[in-house]
Every structure is written in C-alpha cells, then in structure tokens.
Amino acid sequence: MTTSREDTKSLVICDDAGYTKIGHSKTRQHVAAILANLATLCIGMANAWTAPALPLIQRQTDVILPLYATEEQASWISSLLPIGAVVGALPAGYLADKLGRRRVLLMMALPFFLGWMLIVLAADSVVQVFLGRFVIGVAAGACTVLVPLYNEEIAEDSIRGILGVYFDFIGCLGILFMYVLGACLSYMWFTLVCTGVPLVFFATFFWMPETPTFLLSKHLFLEAEKSLLWLRNGSIVYHGRTQPEIMRLLSRLQETTRTDRPSLLNKTTFKTVAIVLGLMFFHQMDGMNAVVFYAVQIFQDAGSSISPSCCSIIIGTALTLAILVPTFTVDRIGRKPLLLMSSIAASICMAVLAGYFYYKDNDFDVDSWRWVPLASLVTYVSFLSMGFGPLPFFMVAELVPTAAKGRVTAYAIAFNRSITFMLTKMFPFFVHDIGAYITYGFFSGMCMLAAIFVAIWVPETKGKSREEIQLLLRN
Template structure:
C-alpha cells in the first residue's frame, strides 16, 4: 500500500487504531467544560464560529499528515469542534424555535450529521485520505461564510445580556414574523429567563433539587445513549461486516447503513412533534435491544463453529434494525430533551456538563471496544450493550419527563412538581 492510500506507509496497530478513533471523543470532552461561560459571555453564534476553526485546522493537518502523531492531533482538534457542536447547537436551535416545531428543528443537527456520514461512507473507500480532507474543508468554509454573515444570535442570549431590541430583531429574522408578534413572544422569553435567573455558584446550583434533577435526567440519557454502543458500531462498521463473512463487501454494507441512517433521522424529524418523545425513546430502545441481541447471537454461533451460511442476512439486518431504531429515538431525541429541560440562564453550563458525560462515555467505549472484543469476543461485547439498553428503558420510564408541546417554563414547573408524563 503506497503513500497515496496510507500516508504512514505501514499498517496501524490495534492500539493506534483505538487512539485515532477515541481521540475525537477526548477532544470533544474538553470543550463542554468551559463552553457555558463562553456562550453566555460572547453569544451562542460567536462561540460556534470560534470552535469551527479547530475543525478547519484538523482537515488542513490531515492533508499533510504522514505520522501517527499528526493523525492524533487532527482527531483531537476535530473533536474539540465537535464538542462545541453538541454543547451549543441543541441549545441554540431550542432557543430560536417555536414550541410547535421545536422537536422538528432540534433534529436538523442529527440529519446533517447523518448526511455527512453517508457522504464519507460513499466517497471514503474511493479517495485518498488527503483528498477526503480537502473535500471536508468545503462545509467548514460554507459554515463560516453563511452562518457568520447572515444568521443572528439567539433571542435568549440577547435577553440574558439585556439587549431586548436585538432579541426582537433576532426573532423577526429567524422566524420571518412581524415585529409586533415578536415583541409579544419576547415577553415569554423575558419571563422564562427571569423565573430561572440565579447568581449561585456551581456548588450552590447543585444544591437546588430542580437543577440536580435536570442534570441527572440529562446525564442519564447521555450515558445510556452511548452505552447502546453507537460509537462501537459506527466507527467499526466495516470491521464488523468483514468479520461476519457475508457475501456483501464491507464497504457496500456501510453505504447501505449510512443511507438508512439518513432516512430514519429525517423520518424522526417528521414525527417528533406528533408522537410523545418518551414513547419514541422507549420504542427506540426496545428495537435497539432486540437488534443487539440478534447480532450478538450471530457472533456467538460464528465463534462456536456453527454453520451460519444460512444466516448471512442476520448481521446486516440486525445492524440496519439497530440504526433505524437508534435514529428514531435515543440518538436524536436525547439532544432535543437536553436543550429543553434546563433553566434558561443555566442551560449553557448544565448542557455542557451533560455533553461532557456523553462524550466521555463515548471515549471510553471507542477506546476499549477493540480490546474488549478481542478479550471477550464480539458476541459478549455486543450483549453488554444490550444489557445497558434494557436498563435504559427502565430509566426512561421512571424518570424522563414528556416535553412535547410544552414551553420551557411549563417544563420547569412540571419538573418542580415531580411530574414525568
């Protein structure tokens, strides 16, 4: 394999593969720790623009990377940018959306990510790493140009910094509504911000039962989202498909999965404001659980020398079922709820901490999965995720509130009163 296809001119080790995969999550974990103060001080928009620069730098490094160290740096930097995306974008989208379509708009990020993954799955096997990095510069440039020049900041941010007129103008532009209607809606924004305002320190904040409850619900959802195994399944899709000995080439199977992922995420955006979030989450986890059990069963039979030639359809069917069910609920809706349940003035801080939980769980899984699968075997590695998914169903049923059709203030009142339906 020449330098065009492999700039390192040698195969990477299992440990190097683990670090290249997981450093993205480690970089992403850095950002949420300080993203809250930045987003409140400089605005949601400026924070997103600032943290798009590490993504830009990452792809520039990959164009010239010829050592493992440079790949480590590039993966870490793109992770830093990703951490900002998952911390601030759900917050920004929730704050600019109306109650009626907040679920729909909250899935724009998930649809975009699914589309990006599909593009990489399609072109990745046929271009060099250098050319893929060059192509990846295009969306970063478009974001800086369009978002930076034409999109206003969140009306909630403007209210937090006492810029009421800017908040009205922001709503007018973003929603395409009249100024008089925007002025009426801003009164709800002001009321929501005032009701939840606090000057408490982080330690004092967590002494508040409502804040602690919101944080535990959000962090619990983040934890269980990752421990369904998504960061073991997605990065190692081709490895998993190659290990099944099916007749379909691994790279083709990955493309099929990417296409299904995009379409199911788009479908979720259509139904999230029609069906209760909680019902979608529970149904999603049930489907993920069954898919993981069947995938683990295939690997168990394969590792024990059973004849699985008549079951070649099972691995791809299980993974497709997994992707469909994950993207119909636990994947995107966790981020929707995270953008909805926190008090307005604490959203940037607490959402950042919940995102940190999500990313560190993802880092742990992506780092350990290759070695755990070698030690325990693929079957038990998959079944561990199935067990976590079953626990997730119990957690959602007992503790997660229904947020569909409710204002931010309604959600806070509901949590304060201990209602979850």
C-alpha cells in the same frame, strides 16, 4: 399615525408609506437551524472518517499508504476525537453565555479546518494524525453543546422538536457522506474533501442572527427584537409584533436567574441533572458510536457476503432515512414513546447480533446466515435513529432552565463524550479479547436498561412551553 391589525396568517402594518406584511412563516427558523447544523455535518464526517480510513492505514486492504498505524495506534486515532470533545465541551457553555451562541459556533470553523489540514499533511506521521483528530474533537465537543442550544432558543414551541431533530439528521448525513466518499475516493481525496465543509459552514452561517434569548440576557433589547422579528419572518422592526414574546423571554430569564443556582441538594435541580446525565449515559452505552466508528471492521469480522464498504454505506443510508421518522412525528407522537420504542427494538437487534457471533466464534456453520449482521445492524441503527439517537441532545436543552442551560449542557456533553472515549478506545479489545458476542450482548442489556430509565424517569415534553416543563419537573 400608524395602525395595525392581525389575522391568522399575517400582521399588516399601515403607515404613510402604505402596507408592509409580516408573515407567520417558520421558514427562516428552519433555514437558521439547518445552517447551524452544518457544524453537525462536520461532526458526523469526523465520527465516520475512521470507518474507511483505519483499514487503509492498518494495511488491511491492498492499498498501500505512506501512513501506517498499529492496532493500538488505530484505537487512539478513534478515541482522541472524543477526548478532544470533552476539552471542547467544558468551556463551551461559559463561552456561549459570554460571547454568544452564534459567535462561538463561527469560531469553531477554524479548529475543524486546522484539524483536517493536519491530517491531510501528515504524510507518514501518526502523531500528526493524533493531533488533528484531537483538534477536530475540540470543535466537535463545543458544537455539540452549542448547536442544540442555538436551535432550541430560536424555535417556537410548535416546531422545537423538528428543529432539534436536525442535529442528528444532518450528523447522519455527514456519516453517510463519509462512507460514500470512503468507498469512491482515495484516502487523500476523501480526507481533503473534509477540509472544505467547515469553510462552507462559516460562509453561510455567518449571515444568521444571534438568539433572542442571549441578546436579552445582555440587555440588548433592540438587537433581540430584530433577531426575533427576522426569525419569525418579519421585514421591519415593529414593537407590537414582538413585544409579547420578548416579555415572555424576559420573564423566563428573570425567573431562572432567581432559581437556577441552587446546589444539587435541591430536589428539582438534582432531578433535572439526573435525567440529563441519564439520557447522555444511555445515548452512548447503546453502542451506536462504536458501530459508526468501526462499521467496516465489524463487517470484516462478521464475514459478510457483501463488501464491508457497501455494508457501511447501507448502514449510513439507514441512519439517515430513519431519522426522518422523528423529524415528522416528534411533535405529534412525543419524545417518550419514541425513546421507548427505539431502545427496546435496539436491544432485540443487538441480542440477535450477539447470537450470530456466538455461533460463529464457536465454529458453527453460519454460511447461510451471513446476512444476519447486516440485517441486525440496519434495523438497530434505524430504530436508534428514531429515538435515542436524536432526542437526548435537544431534550437536554428543553429540560435545563434557561439561565443554567449553557453550564449544564456543557457538563452533560463532556460526560457523554467521556463515555464515547471509553467505548471507542476499548471496543476493539472487547471484541477480540473478551468476545464479540459478549460485547454485543452487553449493548443489548444497556438498551433495555435505557428503556426502563425512560419509562420511570423521563418526562414527556411534547407541546409544552419551557415554563410548563420546569413546573412539571418541580412537581
């Protein structure tokens, strides 16, 4: 006969074989989330690849490559990634609900690898680079849907925010990694390095479990129990340990199955979708992706006294370090204060940058002010990385009811990437034809509108269970 007792630190199962201790450590949840986010590392590297690559293939440096792209072709090289992301995001939710979050994430390693190989082998073919960027974009779009979904479903409520922030933190690591590679290696070598990261992702994430929520939705109760026990750092299957959480997950699935499919005329559903789309809209319209994609060119235009490559590395470092703030505070301070702080501060930074370019473009002497673009952009990306950079993605997974999560998240990411395409395609023309100061002034205004949106519409989800969040939205 088996007996059990539980204290604040561990559960001890006593049977004929002796005692087996099951700890309450959250380490395995962190490990699974970090390995899932190696796909996000691929996304960050793909986003930042254009910063060191475009000046080389547009002949803006002394390095001569077989590959050459005009300004129009270069804008397509940047913008085909988000177009592919839209294509990848739309079916990702459906596939995740049919095949599982883990399985579809593993499948995305192949298009990441193939896309980079197309670029490596492109020689002088710009069309092949187009195709490679599009294929990488398909994988990036799907992973942008799946990684936050996976992290949210494996997490306990107490660390859901931290695991969610990993998405942007590791993505920023990918951006910094690419900026450093671009400054230190030749075009061929820093592109070739990108082909190896998807292989590392596949080889390590392969050993991680499927989410208990998905397994329960497929009535795979024993597998869900094993997954949950592994994630909660257990070593044997013990029904008494996992049953309360299993029952909560089942109850949540049954409740959302009954209520998640009303039309948008339903007040709660309309409100949830409006908040989700608003977060995705302002996440892009704050201008962060434009800065990441065109960092080197921005500093070239600004006439910075520091080399553009060094400036981009400083930007990438600021992105990565600043994301540590929400990593340790999002479950203490809350989502809403961080969103408000980041959007207001980013608005001020963009206004300062717009002022600098206004004086520069109108032939004022700005030689003594050439530090302003770097200081403004470092402060800008730092504050966005504390709030509007990482928080919208995992808040989508928090806000959307369980049964509708795959579909709504896919639509939200597709919407987000559609805006990314528009901005990355048009950004060079806005800067050169309309004016840099007008472009950055526009971003400043959008950041302030984002703060107003958060203050009025976005609920605080810190420390709330998924049931409490849905009740808050309904009320």
